Amino acid sequence: MRGLAAGAAARLDTFVNEDRIALAVTGLSGAGKTVFITSLVNNLLALGRAAGQGRDTLPRLTAALRGPDGASRLRGVRVLAHDGALPAFDYAGKLASLSADTPAWPAPTRDMARISLAIDVERRGPLARRLAGPRRVRLDILDYPGEWLLDLPLLRHSFAAWSAEALALLRTPPRAAVAAPFLAFLAGLNPAGPADAVAIAQGHALYRAALRGCAAIGLRYLQPGRFLAAPAADDPPFLAFFPLEGRGATAGLLAGRFAAYQRHVRRTFFDTRFRRFDRQVMLVDLLSALHAGRAAFEDTARAVADIARGLREGWGGGLRADGLPLAHHVPSVLLGGRVVPRPIGRVAFVATKADHVPALRRENLRNLLRALAAPAAGGLAGPAVSYHAAAAVLATRDGTARIAGRAAEVVQGVVLGEAQARAFHVGDVPSGLPPDSFWSDSYFTLPVFRPPRIVADGSHGIPHLGLDIILAELIGDRL
Ligand SMILES: Nc1nc2c(ncn2[C@@H]2O[C@H](COP(=O)(O)OP(=O)(O)OP(=O)(O)O)[C@@H](O)[C@H]2O)c(=O)[nH]1
Numbered sequence: 001m002r003g004l005a006a007g008a009a010a011r012l013d014t015f016v017n018e019d020r021i022a023l024a025v026t027g028l029s030g031a032g033k034t035v036f037i038t039s040l041v042n043n044l045l046a047l048g049r050a051a052g053q054g055r056d057t058l059p060r061l062t063a064a065l066r067g068p069d070g071a072s073r074l075r076g077v078r079v080l081a082h083d084g085a086l087p088a089f090d091y092a093g094k095l096a097s098l099s100a101d102t103p104a105w106p107a108p109t110r111d112m113a114r115i116s117l118a119i120d121v122e123r124r125g126p127l128a129r130r131l132a133g134p135r136r137v138r139l140d141i142l143d144y145p146g147e148w149l150l151d152l153p154l155l156r157h158s159f160a161a162w163s164a165e166a167l168a169l170l171r172t173p174p175r176a177a178v179a180a181p182f183l184a185f186l187a188g189l190n191p192a193g194p195a196d197a198v199a200i201a202q203g204h205a206l207y208r209a210a211l212r213g214c215a216a217i218g219l220r221y222l223q224p225g226r227f228l229a230a231p232a233a234d235d236p237p238f239l240a241f242f243p244l245e246g247r248g249a250t251a252g253l254l255a256g257r258f259a260a261y262q263r264h265v266r267r268t269f270f271d272t273r274f275r276r277f278d279r280q281v282m283l284v285d286l287l288s289a290l291h292a293g294r295a296a297f298e299d300t301a302r303a304v305a306d307i308a309r310g311l312r313e314g315w316g317g318g319l320r321a322d323g324l325p326l327a328h329h330v331p332s333v334l335l336g337g338r339v340v341p342r343p344i345g346r347v348a349f350v351a352t353k354a355d356h357v358p359a360l361r362r363e364n365l366r367n368l369l370r371a372l373a374a375p376a377a378g379g380l381a382g383p384a385v386s387y388h389a390a391a392a393v394l395a396t397r398d399g400t401a402r403i404a405g406r407a408a409e410v411v412q413g414v415v416l417g418e419a420q421a422r423a424f425h426v427g428d429v430p431s432g433l434p435p436d437s438f439w440s441d442s443y444f445t446l447p448v449f450r451p452p453r454i455v456a457d458g459s460h461g462i463p464h465l466g467l468d469i470i471l472a473e474l475i476g477d478r479l
C-alpha cells in the first residue's frame with residue numbers, strides 16, 4: 001500500500017516537475033551539426049556550473065532564465081547517462097579534439113546520434129516556487145543527416161513524376177557531364193522490354209555513381225539522399241531503383257520499388273522519428289555554397305527550399321496519409337524516456353560558420369538564408385520560424401585592413417596548418433538571391449581556420465557567435 005502511494009507520488013512529481021524537449025539538429029553533410037552540438041552542450045554545462053556566478057557563456061539564454069528578482073533561475077546542467085536506444089553523441093571525443101594542444105575540428109559523422117541533458121530550473125513565479133519544487137527539463141538533442149529530409153519531398157511524387165523531374169535535372173549542366181554513363185545506359189534501355197535483373201542492377205549502380213559524382217562537385221540537391229552512402233550488404237532489394245521514363249515491364253518494376261521505398265521512409269523516419277521532435281534546428285552552410293559557385297549555390301538553395309517545405313508539411317501532417325495500420329508504427333526508440341508526440345513548435349534556420357565574415361556581412365548572410373527558406377517555410381500558422389547567422393565555434397576576430405588602398409572590414413584568423421593570424425576578406429555576401437553579376441566576380445574564398453584555444457575541462461565554455469540567441473529563441477519559452 002505504501003509502495004503504491006510512493007509510486008503514485010513519484011508519478012505525480014514527474015508529471016508536475018518534469019518536462020522534455022526534443023531538439024533535432026539537422027543540416028546537409030558538413031553543415032556544422034557536430035560542432036554546433038558540441039559547443040551547445042559545452043556552453044550549457046559551463047553556464048550551469050557557474051549557476052549565476054559570472055561565467056555567462058550564453059547571455060541571451062541567461063536573460064530568458066532570469067527570475068522576477070533578476071537572479072538566475074538556473075540551478076544546474078548535467079549530461080544524462082545514455083540509455084543506449086540510439087548511438088550516443090560522442091561529446092567527450094569531440095571536445096577532446098577541439099581542445100587538444102593542436103586543436104582540430106571533429107571528424108565527419110555519418111549516423112544519427114543523441115545526447116541528453118538535464119537542466120534544473122527554479123519556477124518563474126514566487127507562488128509557483130512555493131507550491132512546487134524546481135523543474136527538471138530533459139533536453140534530448142539529436143544529430144541527424146539533412147540528406148534524409150531531402151527524401152521527404154520524394155514522398156509526394158509518383159514514380160513517373162519523380163523520374164521526369166530527376167532526369168530533367170540530370171540532363172542539365174553541370175550534372176549532365178557527371179551523369180553521362182547513366183544517361184548513356186538509359187538511352188540504350190527499352191522501358192517496354194522485359195525487366196532484366198542484371199540491367200536494372202547496373203542502372204541502379206550507375207545512377208548512384210551519378211549522384212555521388214554530383215556531390216563531389218558541390219551539388220546538394222540529390223535524391224534519394226540515402227544513395228549517397230556506400231551501398232550496404234543489408235540494403236533491402238527495393239532500394240535498387242533509378243529514374244526511368246515511359247511505360248513497360250521495367251518501368252513498372254522500378255515504380256514498385258520506388259513505392260516500397262516511399263513506404264519505408266514514411267514508416268521508419270517520418271511516422272516514428274520525425275514526429276517526436278518538437279524543436280528543430282536546420283543548419284545551412286551558405287558560405288561554402290557561395291564558395292562552390294553558381295551551380296552548387298543554386299542546388300543548395302533548392303535543397304533548403306525543399307527541406308523547408310518538407311518540414312512544413314511534416315508540421316501540418318500533409319505527408320502522413322499512408323493508411324498503414326497501427327501495428328506498422330514502430331515504437332519510437334529515438335528519444336527515449338516518456339514519448340509524448342507533439343507538433344514542432346519552433347524552428348530555427350541557421351547559416352553556419354558566420355565567423356568567416358565580419359559583422360555587417362553576417363546580417364547579409366542571415367537575410368540571404370531567409371530569402372531562400374522563407375518562401376517555403378514562412379507565412380504559416382504553426383511553428384515559430386526564426387533565421388540566424390551564427391558560429392558555434394568562433395575561430396576569428398573582426399578587424400579592419402587596407403585592401404586596394406581602402407579600409408575594409410575583415411576577419412582575422414589562423415588558417416589550419418599556419419602559425420600566424422592573417423586578415424581575410426572572403427568576399428561579399430549578397431543579402432538576397434545573388435544577381436548574375438555576383439557570379440562573374442569569383443573571389444569568394446573560404447579558409448579553414450584553426451579552432452580557438454578551448455579550456456579542456458569545459459569550465460569556460462566555447463567562444464561562439466549567436467548560439468545563445470538561437471537557444472533562447474528555440475527553448476527559452478520552456479525553461
Ligand atoms: N570557423 C568555423 N568553422 C566551423 C564552424 N562549424 C563548423 N565549422 C567547419 O565545418 C566543418 C564541418 O563541421 P561538422 O560539425 O563536422 O559538420 P557536420 O554537419 O556534422 O558534418 P557531417 O558529420 O559530415 O555531416 C568543421 O570541420 C569545421 O571546419 C564554426 O562555427 N566556425
Ligand SMILES: [Mg+2]
Binds near residue numbers: 034108109
Ligand atoms: Mg557530423
